[in-house]
Amino acid sequence: MAQAPSFVWNINPGRIVFGAGSVAQLGAELAAAGRSRAMILTTPFQKPAGEALAASLPGQVAGVFAEAAMHTPVEVTERAMAAYADMGADCTVALGGGSTIGLGKAIALRNGAFQIVIATTYAGSEVTNILGETRDGQKTTMRGPEVLPEVVIYDPELTLTLPVAMSVTSGLNAIAHAVEGLYAQDRNPVMSLIALEGIRALKEALPGIVAAPQDIGARGQALYGSWLCGTVLGTVGMALHHKLCHTLGGSFDLPHAETHAVLVPHTAAYNETAAREELAPAADLFGGRLGPGLWEFAQSVGAPLTLRELGLKEADLDRAAEIAVRNPYWNPRPVEQGAIRALLGRAWAGERPEQGE
Secondary structure, three states: OOOOOOOOOOOOOOEEEEOOOHHHHHHHHHHHOOOOOEEEEOOOOOHHHHHHHHHOOOOOEEEEEOOOOOOOEHHHHHHHHHHHHHHOOOEEEEEEOHHHHHHHHHHHHHHOOEEEEEEOOOOOHHHOOEEEEEEOOEEEEEEOHHHOOOEEEEOHHHHOOOOHHHHHHHHHHHHHHHHHHHOOOOOOHHHHHHHHHHHHHHHHHHHHHHHOOOOHHHHHHHHHHHHHHHHHHHHOOOOHHHHHHHHHHHHHOOOHHHHHHHHHHHHHHHHHOOOHHHHHHHHHHOOOOHHHHHHHHHHHOOOOOOOHHHOOOHHHHHHHHHHHOOOOOOOOOOOOHHHHHHHHHHHHHOOOOOOOO
16 A cells, blocks of 8 residues: 655635625625625726625725736735725725735735635636735735635626636636646645646536536536635645746736636646656546647637737747746746746747647
8 A cells, every 4th residue: 555645734714605696695794704894896897897796785885996907016006005094994805806806915915904805707816825916027926824815705607707718718727726736846635636626627617618608507617616726726836837927927917817828738748747647637637648638628718829919029038038947936847948948939839839848
């Protein structure tokens, strides 16, 4: 009998409210937490939804702040902090995806605000103790219990209007969290099972959403998978893939989910030989080779396949590779600038990756 592995696992606390129609429980969750002046956070695009949510909770909302932006710019956070104080708010309710959730975390980092998240994409950051902030074109990441949301509401009905293209890239973003969790330096058997189940759920759900965007079953399955993948992201360390995404997002302003979607087949292929045993169960879900299989899956659901179409210039590839190898995250395969430049070149051109590249 094989010896059980040794590991350390710190479990993030949090309350999860999951199910169709569960957004209706927000008022009760605010009351249970002793909060009565919530500041609702949204992006400019989701402002009408935030205002409608506020109108549904008379006497429990202080106001709506609708300036959340990708990569959590510090200047937006500073405006939100001023609005929080002016409103006399006593908590935040983040309605949306990674941009809005990141703003809520940035506020909590500064003033300890109680956080409720209503997740409307598949990003998964709502169940992590991770905050990435951007200042002067550089994105920095920190972990700490002070940025972990206290309550997360998952209502598949709220994702029915999430555009198919955004659903696909957001789902691939979540898959990337789980793939890296499988070979994380601090991985553990339970997280590996959760990661694999999250990947399986999203692999099943995304084609269903593409075929029938109003399929509540597929939407619920995707939200379930994103919760699992986000749990992995918040529990174990990430590696090369996330370092590259932070580099391209923070320094070149590439869109978050789309960048994850383009890169994950390439980063999986880069690490597949070095982490063959750890990645084998996930590879089996995609035909036996994870990098090429993920690329073909992304192509089949209409995901972007090139960094070029996201706005990265070919002339920026050398600089991106140079930034990415500064202070590298732990990775199962050595992070070498030439190899990273080649990986980025293939991702820029949209070439199908091969195992071990």
